[in-house]
Amino acid sequence: MSRPAVCNRRGALTALAMLAIAGCGGSSDGAPHWNYDNEGPEHWADLDTDFATCRAGHAQSPIDLPETAETQPADHIDIDYRPVSAATLINNGHAVQVNVPANSGNRIIVDGASFALTQYHFHLPSEHTVAGSGTAMELHLVHTDHTGRFAVLAVLLRAQDAPTALSAVLANAPAKPGTTRTVGTIDPRALLPDDLAQFRYEGSLTTPPCTEGVAWIVLRQPGAVSTADVERYRTLFPHSNRPTQPRHDRPIILVGN
Ligand SMILES: [Zn+2]
Structure with missing residues (x-):
């Protein structure tokens, strides 16, 4: 996942303000620069002591x-999604991201705790x-609970010829980092496959810190x-994936519907 966490190094920005900041990995706000190329994932920990966990x-x-x-x-999560009428589309310099208003009512329930949808990218x-x-x-x-803890619902995306529900977002994504654009009503439910079996x-x-x-x-x-949306995205961000990391002894549960 990606979030503008480096923006928080100066202190008391609200979660909403953090979401509104564009391109916070750049040098304009004094935050350390990171990317997927010459300062790629294997070097992130060298860029700033705040990135040591990487x-x-x-x-x-x-x-x-x-x-x-x-x-x-x-133990499956419950997904409580509904249409969003005032979402913002942003090129944050690392990804195309849709910021969801805090009061949209979109949330997931994870082990009894409610996590509000804040953005997707x-x-x-x-x-x-x-x-x-x-x-x-x-x-x-990307979702957060009232304590600031994160829960991320991930959907792997396979390329196909026909346009999809994502096309309205991806085809309109701003090409210039730091640029925002408002989008019409979006429905996060349309982004999910039919089968909601989930690895947990x-x-x-997956980005610094x-x-x-x-x-x-x-x-x-x-x-x-x-396929057209994939090719356009590739022109904006040729590659933006952190490599898979060691699992160590972590349990992975596959939960049915
Ligand atoms: Zn991400």
Whole structure:
């Protein structure tokens, strides 16, 4: 996932203000620069002491998910999504991101706790893999609870010829970093596949500062993205995936519908 966490280094920005800041990985606000190329993922920990967890952490994301994980009949998350009428589309310099207003009512329930949807964004190619195989892109729906803890619902995206529900966003994505655009009504429900079986594990942000304690929910069934949208995204961000990280001894649960 990606979030403007580096913007918070100066202190008391509200979550809303953080979401509104564009291109916060750049040098204009004094935050350390990071990217996927010459200062790529293996160097993130060298850029700033705040990024030390990117190397020292033992519960990092993304990871390779095992096809044969144990299926559990209980403990799936509940997804409570509805249309959003005032979303903002932004090129934040690392990804195309849709910021969702705090009062939109979109949320997921994870182990009894409510996490509000704050934004969703994309990676190319996918960050998570299943049995070693990735997909064209990955969608991260980022949620926070009242304590600031993160839960990310991830959908692997397979390329297909026809346009998809994502086209309205991806085809209108601003090409220039730091640029925002308002979008019409979007419905996050349209972004999910029919089968909501989900891998669950504890991991981290996949961008600096690689903070741990993130609840990951990766849907087993991929969603769809059009080939044209993938190619356009590639012109904006040629590659934006952190490589898979060691699983160590973390449990991974495959939860049925
Ligand atoms: Zn992400």
